[in-house]
Every structure is written in structure tokens, then in C-alpha cells.
Amino acid sequence: TSASAFPDLPPPPFVNPWLSFQNLSGCHMGDERPGLADLKDYLSHFGYLPSPPPFSNFSDSFDEELDAAIRTYQRNFGLNVTGTLDPSTVDQMITPRCGVADVINGTSTMNSSFTRGRNL
């Protein structure tokens, strides 16, 4: 069906795949909150967490690894290093960005002389 058949269709809805992270604002270590697994996927994609083992998924637990990943993220982006999902950290995370990873294996950062891992 051609688009011209529906001339009054509204524009596509505003979409941001990371907008749901706003629901996690205020989370800190020890919390269990639906959506934390998605945040872990995000942090894994950009190199702040290792990928989950094959055939398993991330949990919704705010564990030590997530705390450390968030601290690295906050350090890289010049945020207060709190380890919690404070509003400024969430705002930074939902900002549109390049798909190339920042860090791999938690051993190097944007401040270092090279970025390890994927060459994408």
C-alpha cells in the first residue's frame, strides 16, 4: 500500500530505544528492578560489561559488576562517580550516540591511549 493512500497519517512516534532507562533513575547496588538487564545489555554493547555467557541473559540485579561498570561510564563522561543511576548519568545514557564501543573488558577507557577489542 502506498503512503499516499493514507495522507493524514501522523508522523512516526518519537522513539528512543533507551528512554526506558529513565525508569531506573535512582537505582543503586542491591536493587532488583525490571529493566536493569536492558541497561546491562547497553553497557555490555559499549564495552563496560562483558557479554553474558552463551545461552544466558543478564539479570535485573544491581550487582557489583554493574556498579563498577557505571563508575567507569561516569568517569569516561565526566560525571560524578557515584556508582548509582543518578539523573545525570541516565540523561547521558539516553543521549544519541555512535555505535562504536568506548571500552572493552573494563581494562581501558576513553582516556587511555587505545581502545581495546572490537574494531567496529
Place this chain on the structure above:
Amino acid sequence: FAYFAGNPTWPPLKRDLKYALTATSNTAIDKATLSAVFARAFARWSAATTLTFAETESASDADVTIGFYYGAHGDGEPFDGVLGTLAHAFSPTDGRFHLDAAEAWVAEGDVTRASSDTAVDLESVAVHEIGHLLGMGHSAVAEAVMYPTIKTRTRKVDLARDDVEGIQQLYGSNPNFKGVAPSTTGSSPEMETSDGGGGG
């Protein structure tokens, strides 16, 4: 600034690179406008280094290929629709540069005055991704073009001192380079942005 693992670069005998716009059917932006935007973006890196860039019509003749794609597009890094991930590019000497066709790309006019809340400046993203194509990683310096994020309705196309130092360590300096713009020296981050032009 940062580099990829092993500091991959284009080899010394490869300083005059060719690029091709190979997948443009997924964008409404006309070819002439795209050519102009990418020419300006490449010129910003060329001005600082010994590299030159020229567009070619032939993908087989190109060192760099540029395309707009929706969702999964065969490289294991699917795009995610409006906002989120905007684009990605591979390190030397791969040469692939992919943009998310779902974005509200702005190629002409003042992006800071764009009516869409999701408008993204094409040239700004192009300058960033070209940095990856040349071997630059992400920078923690907020005013650098190699900073990983960019807000909607924002234009950031001038190389900052951090970008220039990084690329010149890889490829040497263009003797005619006039230095970085005053607003991008590193002391006072400045970008052209709309009022409240947040990332959504």
C-alpha cells in the same frame, strides 16, 4: 583522544583515499547534497593531516564506502530506529561507514532550528565517523568531535585540539593547517545547539 587496539592506520603509501556513497536509496536526501556534506566532513580531517580524500562513483575503486541502512544490515551491529545508535564505522583499513536510515538526518540549513525533536546533524556525525575510519577511538573530551554522544538539533563539526593532536600523531600534520577554531581549544566547550536540544 584514543586509538583502536594496535593503533591501526592507513598505510604510508595510502594517503590519498577515495570514498563512495554506495547505499543511499534509504535516505530522502539527494545525492548532490550528500556529496557536499561528506566532502566538507572529509575536508575537516584533511585540513589537519597529510591525508586527502576524493569521492568516486565506483565502490570497487573506493577505500571507504558510505551507506544508509535500516535495522540489521549484515555486519552484526543492527541499527535501532530513531535515536539510540546513530551510526558506526570500522577502523582502518576496513573502510565501512554505516548510518541509521531511520534518523531524521539534517543535511542542509540550521539544525538548531529544526522543527523535529529528533533532528540529527548529518555532517557532525560524518566528521565523527570519519575519525573512526582513520583510526581514532572515542575521546573523553566533551568538546572533541570524537566524544561518543551528540544531542539532537546540535552541530559539532570543528575538530578540537584533542582531535587534531590525535590524528596528527597518526598521520602527521598538514603544513598549511591553521589550527583549531578558538571555540574548540579545550577550555570552553561550545557547540551550536537549540534551546533545550536534549537527546530525547
